[in-house]
Structures are given as C-alpha cells and as structure tokens.
Amino acid sequence: xxxxLLLLSLFVLAACDSPLPMPTPTRALSAPTLAPSPEVLPIxxxxxxxxxxxxxxxxxxxxxxxxxxxxxPLPVGTRALGAAFQAVQVTIASGILEGDLYTPSSDLRVxxxxxxxxDRAAWLDFPLRLRDAGFTVLSIAYNTDDxxxxxSLIQTLIRVGTxxxxxxxxxxxxxxxxxxLNGCGADALCDAAALLHPQGVTPDAVLRxxxxxxxxxxxxxxxxxxxxLRPAVAGDAFFLYVPGSFAGxxxxxxxxxxxxMIEWLLGCWTQ
Numbered sequence: 001x002x003x004x005l006l007l008l009s010l011f012v013l014a015a016c017d018s019p020l021p022m023p024t025p026t027r028a029l030s031a032p033t034l035a036p037s038p039e040v041l042p043i044x045x046x047x048x049x050x051x052x053x054x055x056x057x058x059x060x061x062x063x064x065x066x067x068x069x070x071x072x073p074l075p076v077g078t079r080a081l082g083a084a085f086q087a088v089q090v091t092i093a094s095g096i097l098e099g100d101l102y103t104p105s106s107d108l109r110v111x112x113x114x115x116x117x118x119d120r121a122a123w124l125d126f127p128l129r130l131r132d133a134g135f136t137v138l139s140i141a142y143n144t145d146d147x148x149x150x151x152s153l154i155q156t157l158i159r160v161g162t163x164x165x166x167x168x169x170x171x172x173x174x175x176x177x178x179x180x181l182n183g184c185g186a187d188a189l190c191d192a193a194a195l196l197h198p199q200g201v202t203p204d205a206v207l208r209x210x211x212x213x214x215x216x217x218x219x220x221x222x223x224x225x226x227x228x229l230r231p232a233v234a235g236d237a238f239f240l241y242v243p244g245s246f247a248g249x250x251x252x253x254x255x256x257x258x259x260x261m262i263e264w265l266l267g268c269w270t271q
Contacts (some may be wrong), residue, residue, distance in 0.1 A: 072159040073101050073138065084128050088138075090156050094146040097153075102127050102137040103162045111135050111269060112163035114153055116142040116172040116180050122250040126258050133262045136162045142176045150183025154190060167191060167269050171261070173249030175199050185209045192268040194261055197249030198225065203232035211235030213268045215261060217242060217252045238264050 073088035076098075085100040100120060104110055113135045115123060120139045127137045138157050142149075158165035169192040172180035177198035184190035185208030194215040195201060206214070206229050214233060217240040218226040226239060242257045253261055 073099065073156055075101075084131075085139075090138075090140065090153060092144070092146060092149045092152040094144060094149065097140050097142065097144070097149070099138055099140040100127065101160065102131040102135075102139070103160070104131060104134065104136060107162065109162060109164040111167035111169065111265070112157045112160065112165075113137045113265065114157050114168070114170045115139040116153075116170065116176040117174065117248075117250050118143045118176065119248075119250070122173075122248055124250075124254060126250070126253040129258060130262060130265075133266065135265070136160055142172070142179070145179075150179060151187055154183075154187055158189065165189065169194065169265055169268065171196065171253070173197060173252075177201055177249070178205065181205045181209055184212070192265065194265070196252045197222070197246070198229075201225075201229060203229060206232040207234075213264075214238070215240065215264055217249070217257065217261070219244065219246055219252070221245070 073090055076087040076089055085102045088099050088101045090097045090099055098120070111134070113130055115127060115137060117123065117139075118141065120141045123139060127139050130137045136157075138153070138160070140153060142153075154168065154170075157163055157168065168189050170180050170184055170190055171194040173196040177195040178200035181193055181195060181198070181201055182205050184193050185205055190212070192213040192215075193209060194217070196217045197219065198216060210232075211234050213236040215238045216226045216229060220241040220243045223239075223241050226241075230237070230239065240252075240257060240260060242252050246252055252258075
C-alpha cells in the first residue's frame with residue numbers, strides 16, 4: 001500500500017510540472033477593406049495572328065526559332081484547292097516583300113530556287129515548270145537596295161520544309177541580277193546563279209562568286225554586256241543567247257530557253 005501511495009504522489013507532482021497550453025491569437029484587420037470587384041464574364045477576342053502582325057506569338061515554328069533567325073514565309077490568305085502556288089510575305093529588316101511559294105506535292109526536301117525580279121507575275125509559267133521539274137520555288141517581287149535583304153531571303157527559303165539547304169540556286173532578271181550576284185558572292189549558301197539580261201553586273205562580282213556554276217542569258221542582239229563578263233568567269237559557265245526581242249529579262253525564261261535553264265539547274269547537282 002505505501003508503494004501505491006508513492007506512485008500516486010509522483011504522478012501528481014509530474015502533472016503539476018506540465019505547462020498549460022498557450023492561447024491562440026485571433027487575427028483581425030486594423031483598417032476597413034475594399035469591397036470585392038463585380039463579377040464579369042471575360043470573353044477573349046478571336047483574331048488571326050497572321051493578319052494582325054502576331055506571328056511568333058502563337059506560331060510554334062516561329063516561336064521555336066533562335067534569336068535573330070529569319071521567319072519562314074508567311075502565307076497570305078488560304079491556298080485554294082488545286083492552286084499552283086501560295087501567296088506569301090517575307091519579312092526583312094527594311095519591311096515586307098511580297099512573293100509566291102511553289103512547293104512539290106511530296107514532303108521530300110528538294111533543291112530550292114529563289115526567283116528575283118521587279119514583277120513576279122512576269123515569270124508566267126516558269127516557276128510552275130521549275131516546281132514540276134523537282135524544285136521548291138520562292139518568287140519575290142524584288143526592288144530593294146537593302147544589302148541585308150538578299151541574305152534574309154536565302155535564310156527564309158531554307159526554312160521552307162521542302163527545301164534542301166545544301167542545294168540552293170538563285171535566278172534574277174534585269175536590275176535584280178546585280179543585287180543577286182553581289183549577294184551570292186557573300187553567301188556560301190548560294191550554290192548556283194542564273195542571270196537573265198543582267199544589268200549593272202561587274203566582273204568583280206563574278207570573281208567573288210567563282211567558281212560556282214553561273215548561267216548568263218541575254219537577247220542575241222544584246223550580248224555585249226554578257227560577253228564582257230566572260231573573261232572573269234573561272235567556274236562552270238553557260239552563256240545562253242536567245243534570238244528575238246524581249247520586254248524584260250524574265251521573258252528569256254519562257255519556251256525552249258526556259259527548258260534549257262531548268263536542265264542546267266538540274267545538272268548543277270548531278271555532275
């Protein structure tokens with residue numbers, strides 16, 4: 001019995017030593033609060049980013065490009081079923097260039113051809129014939145003196161999903177020929193160049209382009225400017241003189257001369 005009393009005494013003493021629980025403070029605001037905002041139904045505006053300059057905000061391809069990269073061609077409108085080409089816009093540092101994109105029916109990567117002239121419609125069926133021969137074609141209305149524009153166009157062309165970036169050719173007519181050859185001379189991605197009735201092309205530009213394949217086409221009765229470039233050529237060159245009179249260099253690509261140009265372009269990667 002004394003042992004039981006001793007244990008009870010120890011238990012009472014231990015209980016007396018336990019601290020009492022602390023009271024939990026209740027938080028209260030010391031100043032009046034603002035009334036809740038009225039409930040609204042948010043309706044997000046529906047718009048086409050391509051028509052509002054929003055490319056890159058919701059276009060996965062554009063958004064995935066590294067900083068400073070060129071954008072792929074931006075489609076203008078919807079390509080009609082069975083249409084030969086898609087109207088596009090190409091962004092360069094100095095603004096927007098209008099163009100047409102001709103792509104093959106398959107998803108295979110094929111050689112790309114950049115067509116440059118003041119009037120892209122004056123090529124008539126030549127871009128379509130190039131496409132049917134196995135090329136992806138980007139035809140641009142080119143009348144800019146921006147020195148960086150050419151490099152931007154080459155970068156834009158190689159971002160087309162059906163273009164093999166290791167096989168790129170440029171065909172340019174009249175005043176665009178000098179700009180194209182100057183650009184090709186400074187850009188290793190340009191593998192071949194075709195100049196139609198070139199104006200303002202200098203032997204120095206040819207020297208910078210050597211020894212890559214070069215085609216120069218001119219009316220048979222106006223071959224002096226083309227012949228003046230012959231001594232500067234050090235690579236594979238094809239001088240094509242077409243009989244008759246022509247309103248613009250693009251007309252040299254029509255009919256049989258156009259077929260010769262296409263055959264020459266195909267040979268640039270089969271030699």
